[in-house]
Structure formats: C-alpha cells, structure tokens
Amino acid sequence: MAETKYEKYIIKEPLYKSERTGMQVIHVCGEDDCAGAIFQDFPADITGTYISEPFIMTSEPHAHNYDQFLCFFGGNPLNFFEFDAEIELSLGEESEKHLIDTTSIVYIPKGLMHTPLEFKKVNKPVLFMHICFAPQYERVGGFSEEPPHRKLPKFSLEEIKS
Template identity: 55%
Template sequence: MAETKYGKYIIREPLEKGLTPMLHICGEEGCDGAKFPNFPVEVQLLCITEPLAFPHQPHTHDADELFFIFGGNPKNFFEFGAEIEISLGEEGEKHIINSTSIVYIPKGLVHGPIVIKKVDKPVQWMHILFTPKYDMSAGDASLHPKHPRERYSPEEIKKLKGR
C-alpha cells in the first residue's frame, strides 16, 4: 500500500491478548501510541462474554479515569446482560452495574476489585485513563501487563473474525 500523508495516524487491528481480546493504545514505550509524540491517554476496549475478575486489587491513579460499560449489541447499547461489581473508596463500597453506565474515577480515588459476576449477553468495557501510561499511585502495579504485550497473529485475527 502506498504511503500517504496521514496514513500514519491509522493503527489497523491493534488487537492484544489479555483477559479477553482487546483494542489498546497508550503512550508507553512498546505500545502503539508511543510512536505519536505526547500521546495523551491510555485506552482499552474489551468485549466481555463470560464472568471474570480484573487482576487489580484496590488501587489509585494520579490521573482521572473513566469506565464506559455498555451492551454488546451495536444497534442497542442499552441491551445489557451482565452484572458487574465495582468497589470504590477506602472502605470498598460495593456498586452493582447491571445497565449501561459510565463510571468516573477521580484522580486518587481508591477503586477495585472489579468482578464481572454474570454475563448473559456480551458487554463492552472501555477504560480511559487520562495519562499516557497506565500507572498506580497506590496498589500493586506488578499485576498490570507490561509492554510490549502479546499481539494476535494475522492467522489468529482471521479466526477471531470467523474467516
């Protein structure tokens, strides 16, 4: 394919292996966004099809964070078939997410663990951390995968696409 002036800003099939296949970009060395000077955020998008627990125990960040949690039907994001437990604050106040939601985690707010307790229909989980690199100001950062992360091969991507 011929090089174009702005083609460098398109990252095709940035699929990483993790708890589920995920789209991911950040400014950390070894991550796709690192090739862009001053890349500003760390973003992950996962499709969750079965119960799971995120590996992080209670932790904080030095930046604000958003979780977008929505149904997996692109024609109706409100078609939501899961139950997610999110603990917030020093006291671990538990919140059940069972409908399309956005969770705002202000800088310094303790959060976690996060447990996907039930999945009747796939849900999408998007996390945006407003800093180029995923980091914790409190908590065990060793549980977070380092970069570069394992990528899907072209053959594995074909399988994921059902081809």
C-alpha cells in the same frame, strides 16, 4: 505505512489477545515499548475489549495519579443499551460496592481508590473500555503486579484473527 497524508491518524492496530479472557483487545497509549505505543507522547491510555464470561478483572484496590473513565456498554452494536450482565465495582477507601447492570460510564477522579472489579454474571457480551488521561497506565496504593498488557507483543489484524 500510510497511503494518504492523514491515514496515520486512523488507529486500526495494535491488537492483542487478553491472556485472561482470550478476547481481542484494541489498545493505544504513549508508553515506551508497549504494544499500544503508536504515537510518541500520545496523551492517553485507551483500551477496549469484549467480556463474554464472568471473571475478576482486578482484585486489589488501587488509585491513579490521573483521571480515568471505566465504560460498560451492551455488546449489541445496534443497541448498546441492551445490557445483560452484573458487574461489581468497589469505590473509595471504604470499598463502597456498586452494581453495574446497565450501560454505564464511571468517572474515577485522580487519587480515588477503586476495585475490585468483578464481572459476576455475563449473559450477553459487554464492551468494556478504560480511558486514562495519561500516556502510561500506572497504579498507586496497594497493587503489586504489573498490568498484563506490558508483557504482550503487538499483533497484526491477521495474526489476532487466527
């Protein structure tokens, strides 16, 4: 419970551990029954996590009915341009491949097919965030499975650190 009038607007939770990477994730959204649903009718879906080893985040191309940003920052908090990773992102119906090898923010307009998204080489951790301009993360066009965060319970900060 908030101790001051506006403390409720400072989001310190929910946190969960990614089933795929084991890394801590902070997430907030407006989706009913999601670990990130803190505020009713929250107008966005925001997720942030560190990536410390290669893996395929999303393998099937898809689009969204809203705009989205994909953010890739070097993991050094004193210099987020210190970036030592190679990430491959496909964009468009023709799956045009792009190499992300420096701190970048990628704008994904509503309806643009995108992914696979593969972290091919990770020599230093990368802070990855997605910002979706809708309260609930939804995919259209080709993706068959539910996003993994829908199945996860909300954890306290103490639980996630253990």
